[in-house]
Amino acid sequence: MSFEKYLTDKKALILTLDDALFPKKDYLLQVYYLFSEFMAYTEQHDSKAMIDFMSKTYAAEGSENIFDKTAEQFAIPEKYRHNFELLHETARLPLKLLLFQNVLCLLQEAVVNRIQIFLLAEGNPAEAINKIKQVEWHGLQEYLKIYFTAEYGHSINNTLQGMLIEQVVEKDVVVMFVSESQFKSGLAGFGLECFSVTEIL
Secondary structure, eight states: OOOHHHHTTOSEEEEESBTTTBOHHHHHHHHHHHHHHHHHHHHOOOHHHHHHHHHHHHHHHOSTTHHHHHHHHHTOOGGGHHHHHHHHHHOOOSSOEEOOHHHHHHHHHHHHTTOEEEEEEOSOHHHHHHHHHTEEOTTGGGGEEEEEGGGGTTOHHHHHHHHHHHHTOOGGGEEEEEOHHHHHTTTTOTTOEEEEGGGTO
16 A cells, blocks of 8 residues: 555654554453453452453443443452553553554655654553553654653643644644544544544555
């Protein structure tokens, strides 16, 4: 696939993380697996039954309140909520996170064309860093600069504005790729040329 349409005359490429670089579920399901193994060790729960329940719940309803639903199903004491939340920040995943293949190609082409690459990380910075550390970057990590919305009042627009000012980059030479859900929710604002990553997958 040619990325000329997206990268011609550009000086900066911005990508968000979840479902833009890699599937969010690839991270969460491994976190859930590690939690189920931890619960099997500490409380003698059936780890297979637990991860099956969490996987099906995530597929049907997403990650919201998944600890509460799992705790209710398996009678998990409240004291383990902290362990569950901490795992999102510290988990050492059994498997590396793999970039979408065409996103990898896009990043490689950006590097060849000397286009700066910025990652826009929303939410908890510790969790974002943990994800980034465990991506299979194929040597691209040295070309990445990361901006955390948490450092800009959790505002994406403020983060983008700060990024452009700090890097002395004009809006018209920037292209941005976000997840499909982010694109549909209007993240394409702020006057940047923005695409859903699904356009190149």
